[in-house]
Amino acid sequence: QVQLVESGGGSVQAGGSLRLSCAVSGATNSRNAMAWFRQAPGKEREGVAAIWASGAYTYYADSVKGRFTISRDTAGNTVGLQMNSLKPEDTAMYYCAAAALRQWSEWSRAEAYRDWGLGTQVTVSS
Numbered sequence: 155q156v157q158l159v160e161s162g163g164g165s166v167q168a169g170g171s172l173r174l175s176c177a178v179s180g181a182t183n184s185r186n187a188m189a190w191f192r193q194a195p196g197k198e199r200e201g202v203a204a205i206w207a208s209g210a211y212t213y214y215a216d217s218v219k220g221r222f223t224i225s226r227d228t229a230g231n232t233v234g235l236q237m238n239s240l241k242p243e244d245t246a247m248y249y250c251a252a253a254a255l256r257q258w259s260e261w262s263r264a265e266a267y268r269d270w271g272l273g274t275q276v277t278v279s280s
Contacts, residue, residue: 155180155181155269156180156181156182156185156252157269158177158178158250158271159176159250160174160248160250160271160272160273160274161175161176161177162174162274163248163275163276164276165277165279166240166276166279167278167279167280168240168242168278169239169240170278171236171237171238171239172237173235174190174234174235174237174248174250175232175233176188176232176233176234176235176250176271177232178230178231178232178252179231182230182252185207185252185254185269186206186207186253186254187205187206187207187254187255187258187261187267188204188207188224188226188251188252189201189202189203189204189205189224189250189251189252189253189261189267190203190204190233190248190250190251191248191249191251191267192244192246192247192248193249193273194245194246197246199264200215200262200264201215201261201263201264202214202215202222202235203215203218203222203223204224204262205233206258207230209226209228211258212224213261213262218244221240222235222236222237222238223236223238233250235248237276240276240278241278242278242280243278244276244278245277246275247273247274247275247276248273248274248276249270249271249272250270250271251264251267251269252267252268252269254268
């Protein structure tokens, strides 16, 4: 089992930046993917960004490409999400997740992830 704890959320005005962090512990060798998801009230949970265990490959939702950057430290203990040029539509609860994906086309499917943090709130005001 993998334990995930998010931090770094908060309130910011449109155009601002935030950096989220996810502290990772436990059986991480059994997972090949780390990701950030978000869920706004009344909406489904959506994949924002994912990174391969080696850090060699990253994937992004079209809505955040060019604005968000996912990263992980070399030890694999922390996964970050740098969010720039934030928009009101980025307002949501953000979750860190871990998975052993069978294929990378699944990266944005919440059902493919078995480990989740409790989330951190991001609010962007116009």
